[in-house]
Amino acid sequence: MSEKTILLTGKDLTIKQVGEIAYENAKVEISKEAMERVLAARELIFELDKRGVAVYGLNTGVGWNKDKVVYADRYDAYNKNLLRSHMIGVGPECTIPEVRAVMAIRLNGFLCGNTGVDKEIVNYYEKFLNFGITPVMKSRGSVGEADIATLTAIGLTAIGEGEAYYQEERMESKRALELAGLKPLKMGPKDGLGIASSNAQGAAFAALAVQEAEVFIQRYRRVFCLALEGMNGVLDPMDESVNKARGYKGQAQSAKACKELLKGSYLEKPWEGRALQDPLSFRCQSAITGSVMDALEYLKTQLEVELNATDDNPCLLPEEDRMCGSPNFEPLSWVLAVEMVSIGLGHMSKMIAQQILRIGDPGFTKLNRFLTPMEGSVIAYGTIQKTVSVLDAENRMYANPVSLDFLSMAGHIEDTASNAPMAAMNMRKIIDNLYYMTSICLMHAAQAVDLRDHPSLGAGTEAFYTAYREVVPFLDNDRNMSEDIQKTYDFLKGYEV
Template sequence: MKGSKVILNGKTLSIQDVNNVARNGALVEITEEAMRTVEASRALVYELANSDTPVYGFNRGVGLNKDREVVAKYYEEYNRNLIYAHCVAVEPEASEEDVRAILLARLNTLLLGCTGIQPAIVTMYKDMLNYRIHPVIPERGSIGEGDIACLSHIGLAMIGEGEVHYNGIRMTAKEALERASLKPIVLGPKDGLAIVSSNALAAGPGALVLKDIQDLIETADIIYALTLEGYRGNVTPLDPKAYEVRPLPGQAYSSQMVRAYLEGSYLWLPGVTDSLQDPLCLRGSCHLHGSVRDALDYVKKYMNIQLNSSDDNPCVLLDEKRIISCSNYEVTSLALGFEMIGIALSHLSRNSCHRTIKLGNARFTGLSRFLTPSDARVIAYGTIQKTFTSLDTEIRHLSNPATADYFSLAGDIEDHANNTPYVVKKTSKIVDNLRYILGIEAMHAAQAIDLRKATKLGKGTKAAYEVIREEIPFLDKDRNLSIDIKKAYNIIKSQELLERVREAISE
């Protein structure tokens, strides 16, 4: 993807675009029409700022200081001080890929012309992405009503202060700008507020998390299908007729994919299983996975709105030559969506844990206890249950809602918040824990398939099994399983398993 370009106009940025720029190094380009909109909006800012009309963040202060006048000769000083005063965030620092997502999310919303920012700053966002100048952004300190405490560090870098990563090397912003032959920004009216006040800290990384969840749920379907083969599960719950009489879109899609992964599997042969009904963790997996898909569709809808709409206050209405006070930085819908998907993922996690426990239970599988190749000599997976259940416990606590916890701040005038950056961050942690949990399930499924001597696997599950066995051999004797667990995690995180299975079923 390196060398490709994403064209920005403020209206069509996708979650996939964010992934391509943040993780794959795609360059960005701004349409001429969008830059003309930015320039016209800036001209209106000066027109109003030089009038007697009080404008928040322009010729008046911000927050509780909205009653303080800012005269023209102090515009640069005031906006620089605004950047300094808002640099209050604390570690850990955002990763470089998250910083790229943040820069991109804010740049795209600026192109709508609702901000009134000077065009040179818009160009600076683009140059930071294309020259790989990534401001060091402490990621804790935002309550979600505009990520002012964290995004201020971008402004610090733009005026040549603070630190950045330039092509992967940490240095002062001043040095990085000089190396790239870029000039520090001289701030004017509204510039400081426009830089610090947006929801990009949640929107950029949040888009990456949604991309990860989309890949993760597809991977979960694959591993569930593999588990069915290791378990010798009953496939009647996959019958498409069941989903026609209850047409919930997510579960219907998951069942369709699982059937595709199991195409050609021994499980479809008559008389394979003597189980009339399997445990719920196997019988209802498509339904649970479908709930995650349905939740994901909801959040993607609001993320696409967030990435392509103004979250500025005040809002410049260019066509009407007005600037109005508003609450467009309010992203509670997005926060609630991420909370919902966190809870949905906790169900998926618990279900995966139960499937893995069942695979180690001889009473359910008819195989050896803990999938040992030798009851007398090899302990096998007798202890590993502690690991994946402890990770599930973390997920259960991370799925607890946090968006409703807030104070009344700024002299009691800011009395609502949504904590969306934190909600996004904890959802990201849930996803990462699930990579381990699903990886451990995949290890068990492959071991069960080998013990069962099942050779007639599905088109997709055969590819998944081969990926696992290329990295993790059959457990014929006890060994350091932490190494195997990390390998399984890497197989999932790298998307090697997902890509190989996609390739197999497309053939």
């Protein structure tokens, strides 16, 4: 359990902090100024109601029912029914860290002061995060035009319905509230819409995906450098002046990082039989990986806007004493960035697949076919290419943009969508597949190094190779490859970078 407490202001939540709240159970605290904005928006809600102004989600229905009146004596019942009727998600269920990320992002969105929910709603999100109450939430159902199909699970837990985890133990929500010393909330005007109408799920998945992608790239880079040593490859593509002349930031950073890892490697010296140039999958690694790094930087910029801005409709404007219908629930600005990164990761998938095929080919390595230690009796990596092929095919499918795939819904009043959660989930699926593919690449890389009688390795690859060989030994005879793949995958996922 983390001792860290993150101050939420509605203005400066970072992707890194989302990860700390999700995975390290960092606590949260609401700033005084942010809570004052929440109170001002709530006050405006009641003032507009007194003036007889039609307020979407307060005294009117939502969606196609926006023309239906909701009367004051029905606020609690209506808002509870809104939560129940919008609880339409399907499995699989979100993990506890994922739901914590969702709650942190939605809580920070409340603090922008444009929602109008009651302060007790805001306080309950804070308490859920700090007391370890995590609603059971489905992962699918949102079309990414506010995640109304899934976020309602948080509201149901707040009113004592549905299921939740308390200190990671699953139980009825009412029981979880009791254990935390809380009572089921009474719902007021606009509370149901405020809970449901946000892109917090999609944004949470994207924030976690960004961090997963960045860590993966660092781990993959070590595997690539070891594979280059297994190939007896060429260092020219990492030349600082060459990459500076090109001008792309990610490419230069990637090349520099690889060169540091390979400092002291035998590749720095001439070697008999070394090719003049490597296949493009090796030669262009820094450029391809660098392009993903550049895309990630753009995604981070767009996503951190989402984390610290309102996505409410209507948008309460207390300083102007009014509310206004808004398009602020449209997340396409960062969804397109997610899809761009996914396409980039798809290119990395192709590159890694080709690297695996080249390192098993004696025409490039001058080693035995499929890196067998004994041709004619040990098959070695002769069939593992099939797994690589199917994982790459999956990645091509997941990299396909999904923001264009939607129906016209709610009586054609809701006729655009972004599929934000699906786009982010697909990105994360690609990353997980890439870990498996990179695991297979590592198996090949270490085997090739061994077949070269373990020449002098780089400053960053020697320790990496040694740690790996404590988990998966040299392939001296055929054995269960699935077990080796999984052991390598677990090693990579746990390797500190």
